[in-house]
Amino acid sequence: MAFMRYRALPQGELTVEEFRAWLSQFDADRDGRISREELQHALRSLNVWFAWWKARGGVRTADANRDGAVAVDGEEEVARLFAFAQRHLHVKITQLVPC
Ligand SMILES: [Ca+2]
Numbered sequence: 001m002a003f004m005r006y007r008a009l010p011q012g013e014l015t016v017e018e019f020r021a022w023l024s025q026f027d028a029d030r031d032g033r034i035s036r037e038e039l040q041h042a043l044r045s046l047n048v049w050f051a052w053w054k055a056r057g058g059v060r061t062a063d064a065n066r067d068g069a070v071a072v073d074g075e076e077e078v079a080r081l082f083a084f085a086q087r088h089l090h091v092k093i094t095q096l097v098p099c
Contacts, residue, residue: 033069
């Protein structure tokens with residue numbers, strides 16, 4: 001794959017929609033789902049340590065329907081991954097569920 005520059009995760013407090021927009025750029029095969037490999041790229045772009053290990057944990061936590069990936073356009077799986085990011089990546093989130 002060619003070297004790509006990704007949009008950075010916005011600093012400060014994030015909404016779910018901002019998180020989703022950031023996440024969707026890592027959907028390399030455009031199937032609407034973030035696989036473990038794709039999540040690993042996302043975490044690497046944040047210079048997260050142990051990206052492989054955290055990507056595995058993130059998908060495991062967020063994959064509500066157990067299809068092995070996180071649905072980017074689904075409410076539940078993105079919300080779960082968002083909660084995971086908040087706990088493990090020290091990402092600040094304004095609200096978990098958009099009003
Ligand atoms: Ca994908």
